[in-house]
Amino acid sequence: MMRRFFDSPYAVVLVLAIVVAVLPLLLPSLFYLRVAALICIFALVVVGLNLLIGFAGQVSLGHAGFFGIGAYAVAIGPTHLGIPPWLALILGAIAAGVVAFLVGRPILRLRGHYLAVATLGMGLLFAMVFANESAWTGGPDGMPVPRLVLFGWRMSGPWTWYWIAGVTLVIGAWIAANVIASPTGRALRAIHDSETAAQVLGIDVARYKLIAFVLSAVYAAVAGAYLAMFDGLVTPEASGFLRSIEFVTMAVLGGLGSTLGGIVGAALLVLLPQLLTVFHDYEHIALGLVMIVVMIFVPAGIVPSLANLLGWRKS
Amino acid sequence: MTTHLRNSLPKLLAAAAFIVAASAAHADIKIGAVLSVTGPASFLGDPEKKTLEMYVADINAKGGVNGQKINLIIYDDAGNPNQARTFGTRLIEQDGVDALLAGSTTATSMAIIPLAEEAKVPFINFAGAVQAVFPAKPYIFKTPHTDLMACEKIFEDLKKRGLTKIAMISGKDAFGASMQQQCMTVNAKYGIDVLHQETYGPGDTDMTPQLTNIKGTAGIQAVVNPGFGQGPAIVTRNYKQLDIKVPLYESHGVGSKQYIDLAGAAADGVRLPAAALLVADKLPANDPQKKVVVDYKTTYEKNTGQPVSTFGGHAYDGLMILVDAMKRAKSADKAKVRDAIEATKNFMGTGGVVNMSATDHLGLDLSAFRMLEIKNGDWTLAN
Numbered sequence: 001m002m003r004r005f006f007d008s009p010y011a012v013v014l015v016l017a018i019v020v021a022v023l024p025l026l027l028p029s030l031f032y033l034r035v036a037a038l039i040c041i042f043a044l045v046v047v048g049l050n051l052l053i054g055f056a057g058q059v060s061l062g063h064a065g066f067f068g069i070g071a072y073a074v075a076i077g078p079t080h081l082g083i084p085p086w087l088a089l090i091l092g093a094i095a096a097g098v099v100a101f102l103v104g105r106p107i108l109r110l111r112g113h114y115l116a117v118a119t120l121g122m123g124l125l126f127a128m129v130f131a132n133e134s135a136w137t138g139g140p141d142g143m144p145v146p147r148l149v150l151f152g153w154r155m156s157g158p159w160t161w162y163w164i165a166g167v168t169l170v171i172g173a174w175i176a177a178n179v180i181a182s183p184t185g186r187a188l189r190a191i192h193d194s195e196t197a198a199q200v201l202g203i204d205v206a207r208y209k210l211i212a213f214v215l216s217a218v219y220a221a222v223a224g225a226y227l228a229m230f231d232g233l234v235t236p237e238a239s240g241f242l243r244s245i246e247f248v249t250m251a252v253l254g255g256l257g258s259t260l261g262g263i264v265g266a267a268l269l270v271l272l273p274q275l276l277t278v279f280h281d282y283e284h285i286a287l288g289l290v291m292i293v294v295m296i297f298v299p300a301g302i303v304p305s306l307a308n309l310l311g312w313r314k315s
Numbered sequence: 316m317t318t319h320l321r322n323s324l325p326k327l328l329a330a331a332a333f334i335v336a337a338s339a340a341h342a343d344i345k346i347g348a349v350l351s352v353t354g355p356a357s358f359l360g361d362p363e364k365k366t367l368e369m370y371v372a373d374i375n376a377k378g379g380v381n382g383q384k385i386n387l388i389i390y391d392d393a394g395n396p397n398q399a400r401t402f403g404t405r406l407i408e409q410d411g412v413d414a415l416l417a418g419s420t421t422a423t424s425m426a427i428i429p430l431a432e433e434a435k436v437p438f439i440n441f442a443g444a445v446q447a448v449f450p451a452k453p454y455i456f457k458t459p460h461t462d463l464m465a466c467e468k469i470f471e472d473l474k475k476r477g478l479t480k481i482a483m484i485s486g487k488d489a490f491g492a493s494m495q496q497q498c499m500t501v502n503a504k505y506g507i508d509v510l511h512q513e514t515y516g517p518g519d520t521d522m523t524p525q526l527t528n529i530k531g532t533a534g535i536q537a538v539v540n541p542g543f544g545q546g547p548a549i550v551t552r553n554y555k556q557l558d559i560k561v562p563l564y565e566s567h568g569v570g571s572k573q574y575i576d577l578a579g580a581a582a583d584g585v586r587l588p589a590a591a592l593l594v595a596d597k598l599p600a601n602d603p604q605k606k607v608v609v610d611y612k613t614t615y616e617k618n619t620g621q622p623v624s625t626f627g628g629h630a631y632d633g634l635m636i637l638v639d640a641m642k643r644a645k646s647a648d649k650a651k652v653r654d655a656i657e658a659t660k661n662f663m664g665t666g667g668v669v670n671m672s673a674t675d676h677l678g679l680d681l682s683a684f685r686m687l688e689i690k691n692g693d694w695t696l697a698n
Contacts (some may be wrong), residue, residue, distance in 0.1 A: 031408040034401060132487060134496070140489030141421045141444060142396070158404070227397065232429055235396050235422045273398065274405070277390055284353060 009177035012260045016173050020166040024159075033158040035274060039267045040165035041226050044172050046250045046262035048219020051176055053248070054257035055185060056212040057192030058108065059116045061244050062123025063220045066096040068130055068239025070221030071145075071228035076136055078146045085148045089225045096221030097214050104213040108206060111195070123244045131236040142235030145228045161230045168226070172219060173259055179215070180259075188212055192257075220247075253294055255301025264303050343386040344379075344413050344647045346371070346637070347406030349427060351419035354394035359419040362615075362627030363441060364389055367416065369618050370634055380641050388412065392423055399423035403430045413647040416633045418442050419626075421489065428455055437640075437653045439633040441626070444493045448676040454653055456676045458632040458666055459625075460590065460683055462494035462541070463501065465567045468588035468684040469539055470498075470505035472697070478536040478562065482511040482529040484522065484550060486542035490568050494541035510535055515546055522546075522553045530559050537561050543568035548577035555581035562586065567684070570625055575692055586697055588684040590625045592665045594694050607663050628665030636662055636669065 020040070027033050045067060052058050073092025077083035083091065107118040130137045137143060147156050179185050187208045190198040199205050228234040237243070246269060254265025272290060276283040298305035348367055351360035371387045379385060388410055392399035399418065406412045407430055415431055418424025418440035424447050431438035431454050438455050440447055445461040473481065485495035495512075502509055511532040513525035529538060538561060540550050547569045554563055565574070565587040575582050591598060595608040611631055612623045639662060640655035641647055659678060662669040667683025688697040 029408045031401075031405045034404045038397075038401065134492055139492040140487075141493055142425070144425070231397055231400050231426060233396055233400075233422070233426050237395060237422070238397075274401070283391065 009180045009259065010174075013170060013174045013177050015260070016263065017170045020170055023166075024162060030158045033162050035270060037158055037162040037165045037230065038227075039263075039270045040162070040169045041223050041230070042247075042250060042270055043263040043266035044165070044169050044223040044226070045220045045247050046254070046266045047169070047172050047176050047259055048216035048223075049247055049251050050216075050256065050259060050262040051179060051188070052212045052216040053251055054255075054262075055180065055188040055192060056209055057188075058209055058212065059112075059248070060119040060213070060216070061116050061241075061248065062119035062121070062126075063216065063247050064239045064241070064243035065123040065126035066100060066217040066220035067224035067227075067243060067247075068126050068236070069096040069099065070224030070226075071234045071238045072130060072137060073221070074148075074225045074228050075143050075145045075234045079143065080136060085146055085229065086150060089148075089222070089229075092225050093218050093221045096217045100214045100217030101210065104210045105206075108209045108213060120241070120244070123239065124241060127236050127239045127241065130239055137236070140236055142233055142237075145232050145234055147232070148229050156232075161226070165226055165230075168222065169263075172222075173263075176259055184208060184211060249291065253291065253301060255304040258301065258303045258307075261301050261303035265301070268302070342383055344383045344641065345386045345388065345410060346634075347403075347410060347412035347415050347417065348387065348389045349392050349399050349402045349406065349415075349417040349423065350389060351394040351399075351423060352389075352391040354392075356394040356420045356423075358624070359441065359626045360391070360394075362619075362621075362624050363419060363630035365619050366615065366627040366630040367634055369614065370631060374638060380638050381645060381647075383647065385638075392419075394420060394423065396422045396426035400426040400430065403427040407431070407434045407436055412436065413649060414637055414641075414652060415439070416441075416630065416637065418447075421447060421493070424457070428452065431455060435649055435653075437637070437649060437656055439637060439656070441629045441633065443490065445497065451674050451676045454649075456636070456656055456671070458636065458664065458669075458677075459629045460567065460666060460679055461497070461677065462490070462566070463497040464679065464681060464684060465494060465588045466498035466501055466541075467505070468681055468686065469564050469566075469586075470502060470507050471681065472586065472588075472686050473507060473537055473564070474505050476562075479506055480508045480510055480534050481537045481539055482513070482532060482535045483509055483539045483541065484513040484515065484525055484529065485540065486517065486544075486546045487514050488517045488543055488546075490543040490566075491541045491546070494566055494568070498539065498541060515542075515550070517544070517546065519546065520549060522550050523557065526550070526553050526557050526559065530557055535561060537564060539564045539566075541566045541568070545577065548574055548582075551578040551585060552581045567625075572622060575689060580692075582689045583691065585689045587687055587689075589687050589694070590628065590666055590683070591685055592623060592625050592628050594685060594687060594696060595623075597694070597696060604663060604665075604667065608665050611665050625665070632664035632666050632669070635664060 070092040074085050074088045077088025078085050103122055110118050131140050187203045191205055195205055250265035250269050251262050255261025272287055276286045279286045350363050352364050371385050375384050390402035392402055415436055415438040418427055421442040421444040424440035424442035432452050440457045441459055443459055445463045448457045485491040515522050540547050547565050563585050565585055567589050570589040570593050591604045592608045595612045598605045615623045636659055640652050644651040644655040657671050659669055659671040667679045669678040671678040686697040687694045
């Protein structure tokens with residue numbers, strides 16, 4: 001029964017919704033709530049990225065670029081253009097989608113390492129633009145982000161943002177589950193297994209790759225906008241190379257091709273720096289060690305390996 | 316039941332905090348620090364961390380503050396503002412600190428400022444840029460000189476020498492970009508005309524094209540280079556190679572021996588504003604700042620085996636201003652300490668004389684900077 005339950009992509013959404021709803025009752029302070037909100041925000045990126053890497057099998061090392069577009073949209077929109085923050089958020093997500101569409105068409109023709117390098121370059125370009133156009137972006141020191149005001153309520157503090165990010169994560173996971181269960185999801189998996197075979201079967205490979213790319217870019221942009229508004233500050237570091245790597249690490253660590261895995265991966269990478277402070281000067285060594293150990297002993301990622309071990313899922 | 320539940324789940328997460336907190340008795344004063352000990356800004360965070368640890372141990376050995384020991388909690392944000400904010404939240408909400416000494420960079424400081432302001436925790440930061448304390452917010456203070464002051468010091472010297480038409484070549488990193496902006500806000504006040512401007516990227520290895528443009532601009536009497544790290548050393552070398560005759564001014568960002576090593580003989584004759592700490596040994600014996608800077612320099616170099624930097628000095632000033640305020644307030648009460656910090660007068664730090672007021676939460680004036688000239692590969696006091 002357990003096995004059948006976990007085979008359904010919607011099961012994850014249900015479990016997630018329950019966890020998100022119950023968690024705040026158990027958290028003793030605002031600090032934990034902030035950490036939980038951060039996990040939800042980063043998990044949102046990884047759920048999107050998982051569609052691209054885990055299902056379509058396309059690696060992106062530039063998703064922080066889209067994260068940055070979302071983040072800077074809610075900073076620049078209200079500050080320079082007088083657009084209300086909620087509208088800036090939507091416009092930012094659309095902008096990221098359009099950019100992903102335009103950039104994705106040519107670069108998704110590339111495969112493997114070439115695709116990875118092309119997306120890497122794209123991410124770096126965005127980071128450079130954000131750092132250099134100081135009249136608009138405040139330069140390398142970044143710029144403040146105005147508070148989100150919805151229906152007369154000022155959205156600030158970990159409580160509010162936990163709920164916003166948590167609910168969005170559940171919706172995001174639900175959309176991802178829909179995609180996975182649809183013909184698009186099957187097409188993506190076919191491309192993952194063999195592009196040539198998928199083509200022979202009549203799947204429009206370029207189109208489906210592009211769908212996954214655009215979708216994951218929109219996820220990243222929304223998460224970027226949330227983080228910027230939550231922190232009240234945005235710096236070019238939001239779209240930096242290390243951020244992109246962090247996203248991919250979260251996806252791989254938790255388990256590619258598993259929505260729950262992505263969320264677990266995000267949780268792990270947000271929590272570890274907080275837990276490892278006990279090691280003081282050695283926390284980076286400890287962090288690296290944890291990742292190496294996970295990759296050696298559970299190469300498929302934490303969640304898929306665990307599910308296999310418990311016999312919940314056919315391998 | 317509820318309390319049991321509340322305590323059981325986040326146990327894993329709390330373990331870290333408990334271990335840190337366990338070493339502290341209740342009566343301790345808790346000071347929280349979020350510093351960029353690793354990552355690209357580690358040249359700031361590392362000396363700050365060492366300075367704080369060293370002097371807190373010293374203060375505790377001498378009996379603490381008002382009879383209370385200081386419990387210093389340091390977290391490393393790796394230069395990431397988002398991480399800085401998370402650790403800031405942790406210090407305030409979880410560790411319950413009495414005061415914050417944090418923010419190695421402007422970005423990380425700006426990330427923590429709203430938290431401290433909201434929770435009403437006295438917060439002394441080590442941000443370079445002026446927006447960290449202007450306009451003044453009740454609980455926010457800072458110790459490092461601002462880039463605005465560096466510009467003013469340079470312009471003051473230029474005016475004294477009758478050099479009013481200048482060119483600027485600035486780095487595009489956070490430091491260079493911010494200082495360039497600040498310089499352009501005060502040049503008119505000193506009657507300085509900026510005839511030409513150039514920039515270079517953080518990774519550039521040759522600035523000859525930009526400097527050729529500057530050389531080709533008629534009427535330039537001096538060149539100012541707001542920048543940090545290797546860039547200014549390359550500018551200085553290229554400057555000599557192109558045989559540009561007018562004086563070159565560097566910023567306080569090159570205030571380390573490394574700059575002279577990298578630029579070599581080309582650095583001769585270069586002027587820059589810098590904190591007295593750089594020329595501690597060369598200050599005249601009657602200089603009021605001499606004792607503080609020589610003491611700090613000797614202590615730091617003896618304990619760490621590394622050359623002193625002005626950045627560690629900012630942390631020293633922050634800690635001493637805080638401790639001094641706690642002594643005058645006769646408690647670690649946040650509001651009282653805040654008032655006491657704001658009332659700091661004639662405090663002699665490594666950065667200069669600090670005189671805070673309700674509108675000035677930095678408290679340094681232009682005398683905090685010394686104009687240095689490099690001669691024979693060493694710093695000398697100009698004038």
